[in-house]
Amino acid sequence: MMKKDVRKRIKYSALLALILVIALTGCTPGSSSKGEKTADGRELKQFSAFFAVPGKIAPDDNRVLKAIEEKTGVRVTMDWLTGQTAKERIGVLIAGGEYPDFIDGSDGTQQLVAAGALVPLEDYIDKYPNIKNYLGEDWKKMKNTTDGHIYFIPQFGNIQEKSMKVSHDGEAFWIQKAVLEWDNYPTIKTLDQYFDLIERYKTAHPTVDGQPTIGFEIISYDWRYFALENPPLFMAGYPNEGAAIVDKETLTAKNYNTIPEAKAYFKKINEVYHQGLVDNETFTANYDQYISKISTGRVLGMVDQGWQFLDAEASLVKQKLYDKTYVPLSITLSEDVKGRYQNNPILNVNGGLAITKSCEDIEGALQYINDLLDPEMEVLRTWGQEGVDYQVDDKGVFSRNEEQRANSKDPDWVLANTGSPLVYFPHHEGMTADGKNALDPKEQPEEYLATLNDIDKKVLKAYGFTKFTDFLEPAEENEPWFPIYTYNFEPNKPETIARQKMDDVKRKWLPKVIMTSPAEFDKAWEEYQATLKESADIKAYEDALTEEVRRRMELWG
Amino acid sequence: MAKKELQPSLKTSHIPAGTSWIGYNLSRMKSQRQLMWMSFPFIAFIAIFAYGPLWGWLMAFQNYRPGIGFMEQDWVGLDHFRTLFTDPTFLRVIRNTLAMSLISLFLGFVGSIGLALLLNELRMILFKRVVQTVSYLPHFLSWIIVTGIVANVLSTETGIVNVLLTKLGLIDAPINFFAEPKYFWGIVGLSSMWKEIGWGTIIYLAAMASINPSLYEAASIDGAGRFRKMFNVTLPSIKPTIIILLIINVGNVLNAGFEIQYLLGNGLVQDVSETIDIFVLKYGINLGNYSLATAAGIFKSVVSLVLIFIANGIAKSLGEERLI
Numbered sequence: 080m081m082k083k084d085v086r087k088r089i090k091y092s093a094l095l096a097l098i099l100v101i102a103l104t105g106c107t108p109g110s111s112s113k114g115e116k117t118a119d120g121r122e123l124k125q126f127s128a129f130f131a132v133p134g135k136i137a138p139d140d141n142r143v144l145k146a147i148e149e150k151t152g153v154r155v156t157m158d159w160l161t162g163q164t165a166k167e168r169i170g171v172l173i174a175g176g177e178y179p180d181f182i183d184g185s186d187g188t189q190q191l192v193a194a195g196a197l198v199p200l201e202d203y204i205d206k207y208p209n210i211k212n213y214l215g216e217d218w219k220k221m222k223n224t225t226d227g228h229i230y231f232i233p234q235f236g237n238i239q240e241k242s243m244k245v246s247h248d249g250e251a252f253w254i255q256k257a258v259l260e261w262d263n264y265p266t267i268k269t270l271d272q273y274f275d276l277i278e279r280y281k282t283a284h285p286t287v288d289g290q291p292t293i294g295f296e297i298i299s300y301d302w303r304y305f306a307l308e309n310p311p312l313f314m315a316g317y318p319n320e321g322a323a324i325v326d327k328e329t330l331t332a333k334n335y336n337t338i339p340e341a342k343a344y345f346k347k348i349n350e351v352y353h354q355g356l357v358d359n360e361t362f363t364a365n366y367d368q369y370i371s372k373i374s375t376g377r378v379l380g381m382v383d384q385g386w387q388f389l390d391a392e393a394s395l396v397k398q399k400l401y402d403k404t405y406v407p408l409s410i411t412l413s414e415d416v417k418g419r420y421q422n423n424p425i426l427n428v429n430g431g432l433a434i435t436k437s438c439e440d441i442e443g444a445l446q447y448i449n450d451l452l453d454p455e456m457e458v459l460r461t462w463g464q465e466g467v468d469y470q471v472d473d474k475g476v477f478s479r480n481e482e483q484r485a486n487s488k489d490p491d492w493v494l495a496n497t498g499s500p501l502v503y504f505p506h507h508e509g510m511t512a513d514g515k516n517a518l519d520p521k522e523q524p525e526e527y528l529a530t531l532n533d534i535d536k537k538v539l540k541a542y543g544f545t546k547f548t549d550f551l552e553p554a555e556e557n558e559p560w561f562p563i564y565t566y567n568f569e570p571n572k573p574e575t576i577a578r579q580k581m582d583d584v585k586r587k588w589l590p591k592v593i594m595t596s597p598a599e600f601d602k603a604w605e606e607y608q609a610t611l612k613e614s615a616d617i618k619a620y621e622d623a624l625t626e627e628v629r630r631r632m633e634l635w636g
Numbered sequence: 637m638a639k640k641e642l643q644p645s646l647k648t649s650h651i652p653a654g655t656s657w658i659g660y661n662l663s664r665m666k667s668q669r670q671l672m673w674m675s676f677p678f679i680a681f682i683a684i685f686a687y688g689p690l691w692g693w694l695m696a697f698q699n700y701r702p703g704i705g706f707m708e709q710d711w712v713g714l715d716h717f718r719t720l721f722t723d724p725t726f727l728r729v730i731r732n733t734l735a736m737s738l739i740s741l742f743l744g745f746v747g748s749i750g751l752a753l754l755l756n757e758l759r760m761i762l763f764k765r766v767v768q769t770v771s772y773l774p775h776f777l778s779w780i781i782v783t784g785i786v787a788n789v790l791s792t793e794t795g796i797v798n799v800l801l802t803k804l805g806l807i808d809a810p811i812n813f814f815a816e817p818k819y820f821w822g823i824v825g826l827s828s829m830w831k832e833i834g835w836g837t838i839i840y841l842a843a844m845a846s847i848n849p850s851l852y853e854a855a856s857i858d859g860a861g862r863f864r865k866m867f868n869v870t871l872p873s874i875k876p877t878i879i880i881l882l883i884i885n886v887g888n889v890l891n892a893g894f895e896i897q898y899l900l901g902n903g904l905v906q907d908v909s910e911t912i913d914i915f916v917l918k919y920g921i922n923l924g925n926y927s928l929a930t931a932a933g934i935f936k937s938v939v940s941l942v943l944i945f946i947a948n949g950i951a952k953s954l955g956e957e958r959l960i
Binding site: 166170173174189190193194195291299300301304359360362363364365367368568569570571575576579583585586587589590591594 | 699701702704725783784787788791792793812814815898899902903904906907918919921922923924925926927
């Protein structure tokens with residue numbers, strides 16, 4: 080009896096051990112088949128990559144990725160963020176000490192640098208002509224502020240030839256195309272004109288599809304509240320520096336919450352709020368409510384970053400409410416202040432693709448990045464395969480036919496067929512190396528025209544524009560320090576705490592000064608300013624940013 | 637009250653004459669070895685996942701930077717605690733946490749026990765089942781969905797509450813519930829009550845099911861009606877359950893939550909909506925100041941422990957069932 084029990088126990092233990100072994104080996108990274116060959120007999124190199132942004136894993140037989148694999152002899156297994164924040168996932172990686180070969184840490188990049196997880200690249204780059212050429216003059220901006228190493232290669236904002244941007248996705252005051260059409264396409268420059276137009280339209284059209292018309296929205300939910308707090312800097316004619324405004328003469332950074340333009344702007348918002356032009360739920364609505372309100376087509380205008388309400392616009396287009404979609408306007412306090420809502424794309428030097436110390440073949444990894452930056456390969460990454468995804472005419476101009484356009488709009492087809500996941504590897508934007516085509520098919524002028532509907536064409540024609548970015552002043556040359564919001568606020572520093580405190584005060588007081596009765600506005604504003612000065616060390620904040628501006632001037636200017 | 641006699645080993649009088657205290661306990665351990673083996677995995681689990689991570693508390697006394705050797709961190713003593721307790725925001729969030737927690741605790745208890753009592757009286761099994769199922773389903777919804785529902789219900793445009801109140805003529809204009817700090821705690825309390833009420837009743841119903849029916853019969857013979865029986869039989873019988881749950885929940889008072897306040901809160905109500913956890917997120921995790929976050933965590937744990945002992949002590953002095 081006893082003996083049988085022992086045997087049984089051994090049997091179960093062995094079974095359990097077997098299950099554990101299978102389960103554990105199944106999870107070990109890099110256990111996938113080694114020694115695979117490419118079609119021309121070279122050894123296939125395997126790398127892993129993790130991008131700390133949400134994304135979908137492309138299937139193994141993705142057509143374009145397969146073609147790239149054949150050319151480079153490299154297969155990259157890509158992983159994306161799921162259900163966590165970048166900082167959380169990066170924290171877990173750091174705790175484990177094992178990293179994928181390639182990594183884009185997104186918000187967690189500084190953590191990776193601090194933990195010593197990334198390989199300094201400056202000594203390697205000279206050997207890779209495409210990478211060197213890609214980084215160009217921006218080389219010096221990339222150095223880590225504390226130790227002078229270069230840890231990552233930025234992927235976005237590197238323009239080749241010229242920017243081909245057709246739509247504005249940054250901040251602006253937006254207005255419905257229907258409103259412009261109703262008023263016979265006026266030119267709107269100032270805040271007063273803007274709200275005057277909204278008021279007249281709202282009076283003439285109190286309801287849209289039976290629901291009350293909403294004049295103006297400002298989303299202020301959670302981290303999305305920047306459009307509530309930052310318009311003063313545009314009002315004063317500064318570009319979107321984010322954290323502060325920078326005086327060009329004295330090179331000093333100034334907090335824009337205390338400037339006269341801030342008061343003037345919020346006084347106007349307070350006034351129109353009490354005229355009923357601003358949605359009374361605007362400070363309490365969550366993001367979903369905001370999107371669903373815009374999606375009904377009854378919101379006449381808002382101040383926001385274009386990318387924030389993409390879902391709502393997509394929904395309006397789907398409902399064929401083309402005239403309810405929006406046009407960006409460059410609004411300032413008076414006509415002689417020039418709006419700087421557009422800026423030249425900037426290389427985001429806060430992060431990028433890095434190679435970790437877990438990577439065993441650093442040179443192979445860099446060679447792969449170098450190969451991907453090859454002009455031919457860049458076209459393969461964005462346009463796809465010639466003859467399958469696009470056609471070339473005898474002048475070398477690319478185009479798509481109807482079917483190819485339709486395919487490119489279907490997310491499932493895109494995931495299964497194109498090289499889009501490689502967008503997190505360094506790539507150029509703007510034009511192809513020969514200057515004949517846009518690198519992004521959506522920015523190819525003919526392709527862009529093909530996506531416009533009749534309303535779009537009518538509005539553009541009325542103003543004599545060719546694209547919607549023409550509604551805003553063309554971007555000026557970026558200042559050398561631009562944008563100051565990429566300053567790395569370090570933990571435990573007075574300026575970091577000051578920024579958070581200012582945030583807290585603004586979040587509470589801006590809605591409050593807007594909602595207070597117009598007669599009390601001045602008093603409320605005084606109180607807000609006093610609270611701001613009292614709770615946050617504004618001087619420490621301004622000093623830290625000023626120092627950064629001067630440092631950048633010296634290094635980059 | 638046989639349960640109080642369950643620990644005879646602590647009484648020296650139980651040791652048979654001629655055996656030492658150690659020898660007696662060893663022989664008892666031997667006779668209970670199967671039980672001891674069975675408890676081993678759980679002790680190991682607790683040791684690894686509950687006590688092991690405690691060494692991380694040392695972070696609170698450093699300016700911790702991840703990825704750097706433990707001894708290379710700079711030690712700052714009680715600086716982070718000092719920052720916490722001199723920060724007016726932190727004192728405010730303690731108040732909010734306590735207030736919202738106590739409101740939810742009270743509503744949760746009263747609601748769950750009340751519903752359990754009512755359900756217990758029902759004789760129509762089908763109806764009882766339906767009510768029970770419907771009331772505990774919200775427990776399985778995540779807060780993001782619940783707060784979405786709450787936001788819609790209280791919306792000024794289409795929210796059913798405002799529509800009803802306006803139609804009934806109780807108010808002239810819709811109330812913007814999320815713009816007024818005075819409503820926030822109530823909204824949080826009622827939302828968590830709605831979400832958890834059905835789940836809470838399950839344990840009380842189980843306790844009620846084990847009440848000896850002869851007690852009810854005896855009460856009936858003595859002429860007790862429904863409500864008499866509820867108050868004099870059902871409630872006293874589930875008292876031990878209530879007290880144990882109360883002690884457990886008192887330990888959670890500083891965990892008033894995070895999600896509901898974070899998701900429903902906005903700038904206008906932040907003075908009353910922010911809890912300790914939100915403060916930790918904003919000033920600790922988001923600013924990369926893990927040490928401050930740890931210090932706040934230690935504060936919470938210590939206070940919770942003290943509260944549990946106090947509640948336990950009160951239960952003991954009242955001669956009630958207790959946790960420890």
